[in-house]
Amino acid sequence: MSTHPQVVTVALGAPLEVRQVSTRRPKGNEVRVRVEWTASTPLDVHQALGGLLVVKYPQGLGDGTAGTVVSSGPNARYQVGDKVFGFTWRSNEEKSHQLYCVAPDILLGKVPRGFTMQQAVTLPNNFVTAWHTLTSDVGFELPWPKPNDYVPPELDEWILVWGGSSSTGQFFIQILKWYGYKNIIATAGKQHHDRLQRYGAAACFDYRSGNVGGPISDFLSQQHQGKHNIRYAIDCIGSRAGSVKPIAEVVRSGATVAVLLPVIIADAVDNQKPVYTLDAEEDVAWAEGVEVRGVRTHFWLDNNFLAEKLQTEIMPAALELGMVEPNEQVVVEGRTLLERAQKAIEMLRRREVSGARLVWRVAEEGEE
Ligand SMILES: NC(=O)c1ccc[n+]([C@@H]2O[C@H](COP(=O)([O-])OP(=O)(O)OC[C@H]3O[C@@H](n4cnc5c(N)ncnc54)[C@H](OP(=O)(O)O)[C@@H]3O)[C@@H](O)[C@H]2O)c1
Structure with missing residues (x-):
């Protein structure tokens, strides 16, 4: 053999x-x-x-x-x-x-x-993660093929992509833009803001600048169009201290939050094992009425349509059509x-x- x-x-x-x-x-x-x-x-x-x-x-x-x-x-x-x-x-x-x-x-x-x-x-891991999360955990339709006159029902709602510069975050923003979503805000290091705005973010915030929740709330309250709260948040980082808790501070009742698991409690540092949890609610003070979902992309094959089409057809087309780079x-x-x-x-x-x-x-x- x-x-x-x-x-x-x-x-x-x-x-x-x-x-x-x-x-x-x-x-x-x-x-x-x-x-x-x-x-x-x-x-x-x-x-x-x-x-x-x-x-x-x-x-x-x-x-x-x-x-x-x-x-x-x-x-x-x-x-x-x-x-x-x-x-x-x-x-x-x-x-x-x-x-x-x-x-x-x-x-x-x-x-x-x-x-x-x-x-x-x-693409593969990131694109499948973004598509699965948006359709399964966030609850968006992303009809395929996209009708020419498609307008997303959630058009006026604000969507926060925490960790927009991460490999997955970049695909979330690009896919949302291609489907017509406009009210997207992202957190990322400053050096990535121009690119993420080109991808479709209406505004970006530097997560390293201390209390990023303040500037996000100020920005939302200044908007003339759309509602003024974050309705959907996607945590592309899954760090309890670095993303999950800061998101819990800016979302209010009625929001849906999708956290890419695992939640990292302690990073792998020299000679020290990392610590994870698969429970995005554990030890986080979520406001009442916030729906928190832990994302497990590995279940995307449970959806027969996606199992058949996502990688064979949609993913290559996404590159060809310029939906994503x-x-x-x-x-x-x-x-x-x-x-x-x-x-x-x-x-x-x-x-x-x-x-x-x-x-x-x-x-x-x-x-x-
Ligand atoms: N459950 C699932 O189905 C699933 C699927 C895919 C990925 N994941 C998980 O999702 C996480 C991210 O994966 P990835 O491949 O996208 O990671 P990645 O590309 O390696 O992420 C690197 C980026 O993370 C950003 N970052 C780090 N800490 C941050 C923070 N506190 N707030 C905002 N941004 C921060 C950095 O941003 P700057 O450079 O701008 O500072 C950097 O660009 C991993 O833990 C992965 O295992 C889970």
């Missing part, structure tokens, strides 16, 4: 390792993809250093795949040679930090002409697969990434 290398976590907080795993022939609607580019996301840190969710050692990491189909099952919609990208995460075979991943075709879309795999791989990319360099994977985890842990997604090569060019 042939084998290929996969990056795995082998024990809580231990250095990553590369193991040889078996290379399987795809069945049914599955394809085998030679992973050329992948992304590292905070979930890799949460799992490798914090053991978040169920981690069974040795466990593969990575959920963003961009690569070339090298073998396809008899019912797969993609053929050998197709360039594809997708959110692949449910098993070690699907995980993306390995030379080959095997996944059903519904988890993948074709990389549109004019985009590189390095750019495309910034990819995140900026910081390319993680390193001599080996293991070096790149380990370095990416360290960069994320130290929060060295601002307004961009970490991406790195898996298969080298021409590697079979």
Whole structure:
């Protein structure tokens, strides 16, 4: 049986390792993809250093795949040679930090002409998260295909995207703008405000400037159009002290708040395990009448329409139509697969990434 290398976590907080795993022939609607580019996301840190969710050692990491189909099952919609990208995460075979991943075709879309795999791989986790959160937890319709005369019913309501410069936050804002939402405000470091306003934010606030709630309330009370309270808030950061509590201070009764889980209580610092909770209400003084929802994107496949369309059709179309542009990319360099994977985890842990997604090569060019 042939084998290929996969990056795995082998024990809580231990250095990553590369193991040889078996290379399987795809069945049914599955394809085998030679992973050329992948992304590292905070979930890799949460799992490798914090053991978040169920981690069974040795466990593969990575959920963003961009690569070339090298073998396809008899019912797969993609053929050998197709360039594809997708959110692949449910098993070690699907995980993306390995030379080959095997996944059903519904988890993948074709990389549109004019985009590189390095750019495309910034989408899957973020785009699916934003779409799922908006439709499932926030309750917006996002009809697909979008009717030409579509006007969102929530047009006058104010939407707060906390952490607008995060990889996910950028997609939330862009998707909302494309669907016609105008009353969007975001928090982000000052250096990202121009970009987020181009993406669709009516105003941005620097979350580092102390009490950001004051300027947000002042801004809302000065608006002539729309209502003056935040009706929807999306927490793209999930830090109890850094985002959840500050949001609880600015929302009032009637608001819906979607928090991307986990809520981080303590970051992973040198030799110290991070602390998380999956309860966004725990130890936070939410005003009465605020509906708080903890987001788990991994459930998006429960929606049959999205399972069939989100990655195969909507995600590639979002790039082609200009609904979204990819995140900026910081390319993680390193001599080996293991070096790149380990370095990416360290960069994320130290929060060295601002307004961009970490991406790195898996298969080298021409590697079979
Ligand atoms: N539950 C789910 O389904 C799900 C799905 C996807 C992601 N997530 C979680 O969501 C979180 C974010 O993921 P990501 O990939 O978007 O992260 P990311 O791109 O790595 O986030 C980095 C950004 O976070 C911003 N930031 C850090 N602390 C902040 C704060 N207190 N307030 C506002 N902005 C802050 C920084 O902004 P500046 O550079 O502007 O300072 C930086 O640009 C992670 O914990 C991830 O695990 C959950």
